Amino acid sequence: xxxxxxxxxxxxxxxxxxxxxxxxxxxxxxxxxxxxxxxxxxxxxxxxxxxxxxxxxxxxxxxxxxxxxxxxxxxxxxxxxxxxxxxxxxxxxxxxxxxxxxxxxxxxxxxxxxxxxxxxxxxxxxxxxxxxxxxxxxxxxxxxxxxxxxxxxxxxxxxxxxxxxxxxxxxxxxxxxxxxxxxxxxxxxxxxxxxxxxxxxxxxxxxxxxxxxxxxxxxxxxxxxxxxxxxxxxxxxxxxxxxxxxxx
Amino acid sequence: xxxxxxxxxxxxxxxxxxxxxxxxxxxxxxxxxxxxxxxxxxxxxxxxxxxxxxxxxxxxxxxxxxxxxxxxxxxxxxxxxxxxxxxxxxxxxxxxxxxxxxxxxxxxxxxxxxxxxxxxxxxxxxxxxxxxxxxxxxxxxxxxxxxxxxxxxxxxxxxxxxxxxxxxxxxxxxxxxxxxxxxxxxxxxxxxxxxxxxxxxxxxxxxxxxxxxxxxxxxxxxxxxxxxxxxxxxxxxxxxxxx
Numbered sequence: 001x002x003x004x005x006x007x008x009x010x011x012x013x014x015x016x017x018x019x020x021x022x023x024x025x026x027x028x029x030x031x032x033x034x035x036x037x038x039x040x041x042x043x044x045x046x047x048x049x050x051x052x053x054x055x056x057x058x059x060x061x062x063x064x065x066x067x068x069x070x071x072x073x074x075x076x077x078x079x080x081x082x083x084x085x086x087x088x089x090x091x092x093x094x095x096x097x098x099x100x101x102x103x104x105x106x107x108x109x110x111x112x113x114x115x116x117x118x119x120x121x122x123x124x125x126x127x128x129x130x131x132x133x134x135x136x137x138x139x140x141x142x143x144x145x146x147x148x149x150x151x152x153x154x155x156x157x158x159x160x161x162x163x164x165x166x167x168x169x170x171x172x173x174x175x176x177x178x179x180x181x182x183x184x185x186x187x188x189x190x191x192x193x194x195x196x197x198x199x200x201x202x203x204x205x206x207x208x209x210x211x212x213x214x215x216x217x218x219x220x221x222x223x224x225x226x227x228x229x230x231x232x233x234x235x236x237x238x239x240x241x242x243x244x245x246x247x248x
Numbered sequence: 249x250x251x252x253x254x255x256x257x258x259x260x261x262x263x264x265x266x267x268x269x270x271x272x273x274x275x276x277x278x279x280x281x282x283x284x285x286x287x288x289x290x291x292x293x294x295x296x297x298x299x300x301x302x303x304x305x306x307x308x309x310x311x312x313x314x315x316x317x318x319x320x321x322x323x324x325x326x327x328x329x330x331x332x333x334x335x336x337x338x339x340x341x342x343x344x345x346x347x348x349x350x351x352x353x354x355x356x357x358x359x360x361x362x363x364x365x366x367x368x369x370x371x372x373x374x375x376x377x378x379x380x381x382x383x384x385x386x387x388x389x390x391x392x393x394x395x396x397x398x399x400x401x402x403x404x405x406x407x408x409x410x411x412x413x414x415x416x417x418x419x420x421x422x423x424x425x426x427x428x429x430x431x432x433x434x435x436x437x438x439x440x441x442x443x444x445x446x447x448x449x450x451x452x453x454x455x456x457x458x459x460x461x462x463x464x465x466x467x468x469x470x471x472x473x474x475x476x477x478x479x480x481x482x483x484x485x486x487x488x489x490x491x
Contacts, residue, residue, distance in 0.1 A: 048367050049366075049367070050363055050366060050367065070265065073369070074369040075369075077367055077368060077369035078368070078369050080367060082364065082367045084360040084363065084364060085360070086359055086360055088359060088360035088361050088363065088364040089361075090361055090364075091355075091356075091359075091361070102368055105267065105271065105368065105370055106368065106369070106370075
């Protein structure tokens, strides 16, 4: 379980996060939604330790990530898997080398076990035939799937996905969403997804947190999303023409 | 001053919370190939011609018939060993290796590859930069030894082909008043330059924020800052070691 308490972050004179709190349960795919510039990615970066918040706590199963010592921080980091917006695959390594990289760096497993585990993860995301290809030789959707394979290779307890659908066609987006949701269920991972994709919200949003101007304005599920009673959220949802048509 | 402080803090991160030594060995070998072997041609070409030009220009300026011609070879030798091979080669390497390091790390930064290492709990600066620094410190002296030899050889070829000095005079000139410390001095300078080029370029690339434009700017800054550091260090080391 991940808990965030009163997270605040200011860049210069601009407050990006104004006291965000919430919790994310194991086995749930939790979404953080909101328009561009509302602080979603900054919140994610605060949660995974890439940005230090000015105030607040981030608790991983009760362990305070921000104030704990370096060794404990490393332990928590090794329990995380992160899928970055641009996939962040290492250009100089093949797909298989990218997936086994965390095993090479963080475990003492024998060579054969590492290869087996990396191939198992590639199979899980349907890319067993792309193992020897370079990241520059595969499509955006495949890169995302390699990113997911790399994120789950160490059996993480916490999975973070930063806009996993950005730049993908609707069909591939749905496949990526389903994959994330299935993996979350299968391994009982605590998954947090940053998105502004309506399909994702409706399909996999077991818990949804809506951010607006650095504040949490609403929290609920995909079932209650369309009748939240929050004007800003309605405006955000209704920006999608398809939703407007459906509501008519 | 704040940038200098930030650079020194960056240097500190290279050595703190390192990964296991075994992790670095393969990376260092790869970097040695990329930095060392990949730079042989340009360093060889530049230094051969610089030696040749030094020889012909010295002969052109040496008009006094009482000055023996083998002085030309002595001048080529000392210029090559003390200054041309180490300093000029390192300025060339700042352009080739420095810009490469800065743009590689800058691209890794803007494509979140460095963030990916950090969230895995890996010290990204140490993992990415330390092998480049070690490979530079190991390979630059080898390149400079080759550069010095080729510069002197270039002088020999140009001088004898142009007829400004005979082969016997050139070889005898190389042996006049030879001080072996010159080679040690050149290697000390090279090690310092290698460290400065690799760390300044890495610092510039590692701290990029923005996009392709900023990566280009970081690459340019890496080369210009490295060149300034080289000439400043050259002067300081010459003062310290040769006076």
